Amino acid sequence: MNEPNPTPPDLPSDSLGKFLADAYQNTAATFANLRPQYDALSTIDHLYCDMIENLNQSPEFVAGFFLFRTHSSFRGAARMCLGCQVAEAYIVLRSCLESALYGLYVAGGTNRQEIWLRRHDDDASRRRMINEFMIRNVLNHLQSIDSNLHDIAQSLYERTIDCGGHPNERAVSSQIKTETDGSHVDFTAEYFLCNDLPHRLSLKSSAQIGICCLDIFYNVFRDRYRILGIDERLDHIRQGF
Numbered sequence: 001m002n003e004p005n006p007t008p009p010d011l012p013s014d015s016l017g018k019f020l021a022d023a024y025q026n027t028a029a030t031f032a033n034l035r036p037q038y039d040a041l042s043t044i045d046h047l048y049c050d051m052i053e054n055l056n057q058s059p060e061f062v063a064g065f066f067l068f069r070t071h072s073s074f075r076g077a078a079r080m081c082l083g084c085q086v087a088e089a090y091i092v093l094r095s096c097l098e099s100a101l102y103g104l105y106v107a108g109g110t111n112r113q114e115i116w117l118r119r120h121d122d123d124a125s126r127r128r129m130i131n132e133f134m135i136r137n138v139l140n141h142l143q144s145i146d147s148n149l150h151d152i153a154q155s156l157y158e159r160t161i162d163c164g165g166h167p168n169e170r171a172v173s174s175q176i177k178t179e180t181d182g183s184h185v186d187f188t189a190e191y192f193l194c195n196d197l198p199h200r201l202s203l204k205s206s207a208q209i210g211i212c213c214l215d216i217f218y219n220v221f222r223d224r225y226r227i228l229g230i231d232e233r234l235d236h237i238r239q240g241f
Helices: 015-033 035-052 061-082 086-106 110-117 123-132 135-145 147-165 169-173 197-218 222-228 230-238
Strands: 176-180 185-189
Touching (some): 035 222, 035 230, 086 110, 086 147, 222 230
């Protein structure tokens, strides 16, 4: 990709430093070359910021913890996508979705909140938390509230697994190239996938998952969404995806 900005200063010249410099250059290039995709992510980020800045005195403070976590994961995934770390971004996007689903699952449920908060009390508490917060359970809970949103979340969750959230064939093979001359095989690993279809899909997936997670939290913070106009702004940005 184009490199509109110089290498950031003070990075070491070792292999990790070079990797970080490349990621920096990729981020700048993505911003320059795929500006509409960046603008969509920025708009979604503003919605999270508006919600987080207006969570004061919310009775759903435990669900609020998960809203923070969801936003942090969204930003982490966006940073990786902009830097062309496509497969790795899907790992974080999977966590983003799970955090939103957990947030909905604990909302209004003091028993579930206690199970989650007591995870580290002892081995029995840990097993109880793991069994209670299985992805199947949290997705089923969403389905009981909004079946259409459940179908969207389920499809996006499976996409994160297929594209990198789990080290399956597609996630691994997308970064590996092989060449053979008949006597031996050379393997090349591409840590950055820039400005191609997988890169663009990762940016689109980040936006879609960011929107989906905000839709999930609407079922927790409906009044605040309406007061802040987040529901209307979500409807507007959703039209592009």
